[in-house]
Amino acid sequence: MSTSIVDIVGEILDRAPKARVVVVGYPQIIPATGTCPESPLGAGDYLFGRGVIEQFVEAQRDAAKEAGAEYADVWSATEGHDICGEEPWIAGVKPVRDATAYHPYAEEQQAVADLLEEAVSGPGA
Template sequence: MRRAASVLVVAALLLAGCSDPPKSKLDRSGAVPRGASYVALGDSYAAGPRLGPSSGAVGCEQTQGNYPHRLAERLGLDLTDVTCGGATTADLAGSQTPPNGEPVPPQLDALGADTDLVTIGIGGNDGKVFAELMTTCVGKAVEDRAGAPCTAEGAPFRVKAERHLAKLPGRMADVLAAIAERAPKARIVVVGYPAAFPESGTCALLPLARGDYPFARDYISRVNDALAAAADQAGATYVDVWAATDGHDICATDPWIAGLIPAQPALEYHPYAQEQTVVTDLLVAELA
């Protein structure tokens, strides 16, 4: 009897080993059907400032020309867009007060048990690093055009940026867990940032000091690395916008990101319509 029981246990273990491993609750690889409930979360690179008629809360700079609206139109989705310029990972669970606007509810409040799809583009604003790069660092460049006044080893801005980069993977992991808890059946797509800064060279439309250019490009690349790692850990989908936009930075011959003086409708240092079209195409390819 004891030997027979042992044989049964071994057989059960072998059968268990042959079965497929359980999939993550966030593993959604199928197409998103028309009419699906879609919630868009994120900051200004998702909100699409000045790319069309306003579609969000006052001060959020959200427009109908952003990729959430384009994606919803192309796939026939029921969109709830709560993207807001200046948003950080902390603003997803807490109220945000955009410039010249009233407090807006936490973005995560838009999620529910019936949410089918969530896109999220966030992280670059944590610690106001990107804002300081394009304001404080631009100001310091006036006094030291050839140096690296903002990003030299030990410079306060660089120390701050490194600190927030180190915290970002954990913050994004918490964000994705919170999304999964509030929208348990939703497919979650993390949208990366474009290659806004050139691989080499400088230009008047991006008035940083020459030595600060490399760190600016590296900063966005490392933010994307953190987003991709968090998405992979959570079983969410990561969409690589960097690879699709590299070579169309602010200083490029054919820029998809506006510089200090936009050449077409866009907020300075933010995407043109072409970049949002590219992001939409990437999402359609992933979801259709």
């Protein structure tokens, strides 16, 4: 998977060599431990699902580095705010605030915006 990401980022940089490309990582959706009614996963599927997402995040991070792009670490920024968290930033099966099921709430999107603002206003801006 990371080869595809490297290829895509490389193509962007080839077409826009002066661009600053930031690969935006994926949030923590599934908790590291435990289950909750906000997720339809079976108890045995939580670790598997989280592992799949972690592999995707690692592929994004590694590909960004390999391609010469920057990386916004959304995974770390959303720690403790998964679907089952006390203050979730990702909606569950029935969102409790304005959001679509399994999509981010405004808090997660603000965290992503903050990461991007930090990236583009830092060195190289």
